[in-house]
Amino acid sequence: MVRRKAVALYSGGLDSTLAIKLIQNQGIDVTAVHFYTGFCITETKRRRGEKKEDGSHYMNPALRYAARYGFKLEIVDISDEYFNIVTNPKYGYGSNVNPCIDCRAFMYKKAKEIMDEIGADFLVSGEVLNQRPMSQHLKAMKIIEREAGVEGLVVKPLSAKVLPPTIPEIKGWIDRSRLEGIVGRSRKRQLELAKQLGIDEYEQPAGGCCYLTDENFARKYNEVISFQGSISRDDLYLLTIGRHFRLPTGTKVIVTRNEGEGRFIRGLSKNYWFFEPVGKGAVAIAKPIENRELTEEEIKTIADLVARYCKTDETGKINIKYSSPKYSLSLEKKEGIILGEKLQEETLETWRI
Numbered sequence: 001m002v003r004r005k006a007v008a009l010y011s012g013g014l015d016s017t018l019a020i021k022l023i024q025n026q027g028i029d030v031t032a033v034h035f036y037t038g039f040c041i042t043e044t045k046r047r048r049g050e051k052k053e054d055g056s057h058y059m060n061p062a063l064r065y066a067a068r069y070g071f072k073l074e075i076v077d078i079s080d081e082y083f084n085i086v087t088n089p090k091y092g093y094g095s096n097v098n099p100c101i102d103c104r105a106f107m108y109k110k111a112k113e114i115m116d117e118i119g120a121d122f123l124v125s126g127e128v129l130n131q132r133p134m135s136q137h138l139k140a141m142k143i144i145e146r147e148a149g150v151e152g153l154v155v156k157p158l159s160a161k162v163l164p165p166t167i168p169e170i171k172g173w174i175d176r177s178r179l180e181g182i183v184g185r186s187r188k189r190q191l192e193l194a195k196q197l198g199i200d201e202y203e204q205p206a207g208g209c210c211y212l213t214d215e216n217f218a219r220k221y222n223e224v225i226s227f228q229g230s231i232s233r234d235d236l237y238l239l240t241i242g243r244h245f246r247l248p249t250g251t252k253v254i255v256t257r258n259e260g261e262g263r264f265i266r267g268l269s270k271n272y273w274f275f276e277p278v279g280k281g282a283v284a285i286a287k288p289i290e291n292r293e294l295t296e297e298e299i300k301t302i303a304d305l306v307a308r309y310c311k312t313d314e315t316g317k318i319n320i321k322y323s324s325p326k327y328s329l330s331l332e333k334k335e336g337i338i339l340g341e342k343l344q345e346e347t348l349e350t351w352r353i
């Protein structure tokens with residue numbers, strides 16, 4: 001008998017872990033695929049070397065649980081192509097800037113490419129009918145599969161019994177009666193299944209695993225769009241980092257919140273105006289509109305803003321080093337040290353995005 005193969009979209013969460021187990025238990029050879037969009041909160045923080053509040057490191061849940069449960073795993077970075085999905089989604093956004101329908105369709109398309117490449121027969125997803133408002137109701141699921149060109153090929157083992165039969169079920173590659181019929185947001189059945197299937201450790205369903213569903217991220221995204229009319233790739237990815245301010249002159253300032261962000265921003269320092277304390281504290285990049293020079297007044301203002309997040313002397317002062325973008329061909333190189341004096345909170349708050 002031919003051993004059927006499947007490609008499973010794998011987040012590392014409980015639902016996709018259970019989905020894979022249910023399919024593997026029917027003798028199917030499953031390859032788990034984890035897509036990195038550039039907006040996965042945990043993975044982005046892990047890549048930057050950020051630490052959690054308790055000092056521990058972030059771990060990629062897909063890597064962690066694939067290793068724990070013995071899944072074959074491929075991690076595929078789709079962040080480059082994903083820019084267009086975020087900025088120009090055919091089916092619009094959910095409650096924030098989450099283009100879930102376009103996002104799922106894109107992931108299915110990519111998963112189908114892998115499926116064809118490795119000669120697999122179908123796809124597996126841990127989605128549950130009506131669990132999430134934008135992409136997991138029946139109409140959206142149908143649109144997603146049609147857009148991705150995978151109609152009938154995606155088995156959703158957790159909800160299969162309440163969904164139309166898929167090709168693998170109709171052809172008897174898998175037994176529909178051994179799949180589940182879960183609907184909605186309750187996790188009760190998933191927790192029972194986890195016990196039955198020996199899944200003794202899993203990522204807590206914290207929600208918010210995607211920056212695009214975060215309302216702070218959405219506010220910053222919408223501010224850039226209303227200010228500039230469009231958003232560049234760099235501007236978009238910078239929204240995942242730091243505290244964001246818009247000065248009255250239009251200059252954007254991003255101040256780091258921790259060491260991991262500091263390391264990341266230092267890596268970009270040659271592309272932007274860069275500010276760092278002579279001592280301990282946050283670093284910042286600044287981007288004037290139309291990439292013009294910063295004025296002396298703006299340099300002083302930004303130094304004061306950065307000082308607010310640094311270890312100053314008892315009078316609230318600290319020297320701040322600054323430099324113009326080293327990679328700019330049009331700007332004269334400029335650098336120096338200026339006294340930063342902690343900016344008043346009220347002023348700072350009026351500029352915070």
Ligand code: SF4
Nearest residue numbers: 098099100103210212
């Ligand atoms: S929350 Fe939406 S946009 Fe984010 S990864 Fe999931 S489906 Fe994609």
